[in-house]
Amino acid sequence: MILPFSRSDNARNRRDENAIRLRAGWLAVAAAVVTISLKFTAYGLTGSAGLLSDAVESLANLVTASAVLISIWYASRPVDRSHNYGHGKVEFFASGIEGIFIILAAISIAWIGIVRLFDPHQLESLGLGTLIAVAATAVNLVVGRMLIRVGRAQLSPALTADGRHIMTDVWTTAGVLAGLAVVAYSGWLWVDAVIALVLAVNIAITGWRLLNVGINGLMDRALPVEDELIVRKAVEAALRNAPDPRTTYHALRTREAGNRRFVDFHLLVPGQVNVGDAHALASMLEQAVHDALPGVETTVHIEPLEDDASWRDSDLLPIERADAHLTGTGTGARR
Numbered sequence: 001m002i003l004p005f006s007r008s009d010n011a012r013n014r015r016d017e018n019a020i021r022l023r024a025g026w027l028a029v030a031a032a033v034v035t036i037s038l039k040f041t042a043y044g045l046t047g048s049a050g051l052l053s054d055a056v057e058s059l060a061n062l063v064t065a066s067a068v069l070i071s072i073w074y075a076s077r078p079v080d081r082s083h084n085y086g087h088g089k090v091e092f093f094a095s096g097i098e099g100i101f102i103i104l105a106a107i108s109i110a111w112i113g114i115v116r117l118f119d120p121h122q123l124e125s126l127g128l129g130t131l132i133a134v135a136a137t138a139v140n141l142v143v144g145r146m147l148i149r150v151g152r153a154q155l156s157p158a159l160t161a162d163g164r165h166i167m168t169d170v171w172t173t174a175g176v177l178a179g180l181a182v183v184a185y186s187g188w189l190w191v192d193a194v195i196a197l198v199l200a201v202n203i204a205i206t207g208w209r210l211l212n213v214g215i216n217g218l219m220d221r222a223l224p225v226e227d228e229l230i231v232r233k234a235v236e237a238a239l240r241n242a243p244d245p246r247t248t249y250h251a252l253r254t255r256e257a258g259n260r261r262f263v264d265f266h267l268l269v270p271g272q273v274n275v276g277d278a279h280a281l282a283s284m285l286e287q288a289v290h291d292a293l294p295g296v297e298t299t300v301h302i303e304p305l306e307d308d309a310s311w312r313d314s315d316l317l318p319i320e321r322a323d324a325h326l327t328g329t330g331t332g333a334r335r
Helices: 007-046 049-075 090-118 126-153 157-186 190-218 225-239 275-292 317-327
Strands: 248-257 260-269 297-304
Touching (some): 007 049, 007 126, 007 157, 049 090, 049 126, 049 157, 049 190, 090 157, 157 190, 225 248, 225 275, 260 275, 275 297
Parallel strands (some): 260 297
Antiparallel strands (some): 248 260
């Protein structure tokens, strides 16, 4: 049976989406190069530990943006014999790598702050250095917001993580500039070192969060509860039109791999239903899920309703039934 949404349409849409993600990845790399140049120039003019810390984080930006670009390119490759579900999970790997680099950058920044706390340096050319840092922040603000927007629209965890990292860099630079203003008006050189230490803690927290995103993705984390409820409601609404009212489903599972999302569940049909009718019903359910969450790849496993084995064939069933009581939905079919 040919579904209203064809596999070729899905493949063409994925190619277009991959092109958008690749352009965003290249932009992130270019922005990192520009901001590194600006921030190290600002540090060279002022000698500020805060600006040096900010520049070190931008070096991490370049490394991670490059990793993100490579991961997006690799994730865009079509399925092959060795990767039957595609290559999208590499984006979660990139998110984890980004988290590790950010944590390492935070450690370096903390060391800079500690050294400067015990050996403060006189700051110079704060006016020009500040202007250059502001220019770098403006670049990061525009690029960071764009990456988050594209990452969310294209379901790309790597781009979203990189955008959040860059937005953290924006706030980092803002904090540095605020500290430099305090130093300029008060002459308290130790403030510069304290800012570096505070930024190190903030950056480390961001790195830990991104590392968790990567770990959860590589462990086949389910789709958000909101998305799963959308899928369940779509399936249950479609089953109301089933020829036999006894038809039900259970063992619904979801996962995501980069920008690809997968759903599978067991469809329990009366034994007298022939193969063709069962397949037509499964195709209708796939269409219903696709309409509810466009782009989702759905697999339906058909089982005989009367067979006892069909009702105890998944370790997920107790969890599903418990969730049905909590959410008040019709999920968690039982005999």
